[in-house]
Amino acid sequence: MRIVSGEEMYEADRFAMEEIGISGVMLMENAGKALFEAMKSRIPKEKRVAVLIGTGNNGGDGFVLGRYLKEHGYDVDIWLIPPYSKIRGDARTHFDIYRSLSYSYRSYEDGVAFARDIQNYSVVIDCLLGLGLSGAIRAPYDEVIRQLNRSSATVLSVDLPSGLHANGGYVGEGVPVRANKTYTIQCPKLGAFLYPDADFYGDLEVVDIGLPQAAFSSVFNRELWQKSDVHRTLSDRSASSHKGSHGKGLVIGGSKGMVGAPVMTAKAAYRSGAGLIQASVPDEILSVVAGTVVETIFQGWSSREGFFSGEVPEDLSSFDGIAVGPGLGRKPGCKSVVEAALSTTSPLILDADALYHLAELKGCLKARETPTVLTPHPGEMARLTDLPIEEIQRKRFEISRSFAKEFGVYLVLKGPNTIVTSPDGSQFVNTTGNSALAKGGTGDVLTGMVLAFVMHSSSIQEGISNAVFLHGQAADTLVQTTHTTLDVLATDVIATIPTVLHSFLNQHHG
Incomplete structure (x- = not known):
């Protein structure tokens, strides 16, 4: 199983879209559905669930995942952390699909309701930043992550715990999400095998979203050596x-x-x-x-x-x-x-x-x-x-x-x-x-x-x-x-x- 850097993952996405012709909207749909299939046995139907959504592809995956959870009868709240106007591109398409089904969402706005209600969830799914973090964790994400880490919920991160960089290198600035389990998309990222970053991932599960092998042809040959x-x-x-x-x-x-x-x-x-x-x-x-x-x-x-x-x-x-x-x-x-x-x-x-x-x-x-x-x-x-x-x-x-x-x-x-x-x-x-x-x-x-x-x-x-x-x-x-x-x-x-x-x-x- 391949291990990739953040840059290599972006390149594989780009190749799949531009060279092969798989649309970004379809990739996001595949990712969200695959995440739902991987997570559903982990989430009891009677428990309250929150999906925390940021901008970018990680948030877009969250809209698809949230839609599948709702369609299958889970008690789930979707929390949109950035302003609505910041959701663009493929993520916006999936947000519009979600809303056209008359599914509701909650807005972070000033954070008072969020700070109060975050304590009421048994499971929180982190779709905040994923690969998209560059530089330090900025407001309001830093505060959202602090409150999430203080809650007693089981935390499931998508791709990587928000606040970490895909390639590792965490040096103690800002506080990343401390996940119980991370569902990483298609390939594990370098940071999952480097410390102290790996301490934040919890258990690691790789979710195959169907990216073709050809998309990874330029990747350095790095692999997990497993039982198989x-x-x-x-x-x-x-x-x-x-x-x-x-x-x-x-x-x-x-x-x-x-x-x-x-x-x-x-x-x-x-x-x-x-x-x-x-x-x-x-x-x-x-x-x-x-x-x-x-x-x-x-x-x-x-x-x-x-x-x-x-x-x-x-x-x-x-x-x-x-x-x-x-x-x-x-x-x-x-x-x-x-x-x-x-x-x-x-x-x-x-x-x-x-x-x-x-x-x-x-x-x-x-x-x-x-x-x-x-x-x-x-x-x-x-x-x-x-x-x-x-x-x-x-x-x-x-x-x-x-x-x-x-x-x-x-x-x-x-x-x-x-x-x-x-x-x-x-x-x-x-x-x-x-x-x-x-x-x-x-x-x-x-x-x-x-x-x-x-x-x-x-x-x-x-x-x-x-x-x-x-x-x-x-x-x-x-x-x-x-x-x-x-x-x-x-x-x-x-x-x-x-x-x-x-x-x-x-x-x-x-």
Whole structure:
């Protein structure tokens, strides 16, 4: 499912009208009817409903929606917030249709009646501003939104909560509508996946209004990666497979005080379908980790004071995938190991301290010709780009795309709605996971999962997106069944990978 910017959505509307010949009035009719069909089960017939209407297309959709609600016997008031003279174009056409059916509406005017009556509605539908907001929220909308947010009504927003911008970037000026649910038209907008904007959306539902795919031909390739995509791309082992056909992987990491990280990475890789895993750790900690995952081949590399000294004693080209970084440390010898890994021809996953060192090895990164996957959290991304964390969070899509294209990497920018960006700039937004993953070690687990999936998937992007999805799904499963977001450990996530894989792969055989 595509994700679009506000500008891209306007362009798709324009294309549908001017190039294809679908009238704006018809698009608005389709939108209002589709919204009614999506909302009707959510609105009890006996409850009082208000539809708040502003100028522009969002308000026009509201007139159509209000008409359908009235025709189907709902107890609904239509509140026109701007003066009647401000309703123009296609929205005016639908307002005239609404009035020609002798349906009444209420006018905001000075706001006294509105302030009194807003408390009496059980459901309020927000058709105030939608995509149409430019700049700050102006009167009287600011006051209307304040009163709406103070009411106890269930709030349903159309397209996006009024007061937000489609592309995100809310910085605390003015107060947007705080929706319980947002019914977004045709495609989700960028802001629904950026924080703090996403906090205002409530649940998100996409309402298809029949815009043809051709209208989106010029849109950047940004998609939601959903359950259906995992079903489509996740493959089981064939009967003839052997350990070599599922990848021989290498995990390089660990240091004094960080012995658990590479162990979790190795175990997660095995749980995610890797054929064989070797873990190379500083020789001083080898005896501590050697028995932890009995399936793993452990190797000790030369170390100094519990950290890699920098020598790489074996040929790395024999591995089908290499993950570097979990528990690695920031000593000079660790940087040399990262540099050696960058010079191999094996697919490479860099995480944690490997990303710390990578900030000074970008030339080596650019020179690589085989696939490289980086899995930074926003702080690590800030170091890689020399940008403040706040800017990374505000422009997650743009910064991810420009970095992935410039350095030819697969970039996994972690956080709520993790974004996987391919070297060609196409982006895939994850839909699983919760705050239980904000805990030490969960990133090491993801690294192992990505390593395994990159080695046994036919497409690297699909493999990474599936690893990210299943990692989040494991956390969701734990929280929905036996845990809370407070008590999930990274090892719990590893232990839940089989359950999640079983739920996908068993259905293939059903």
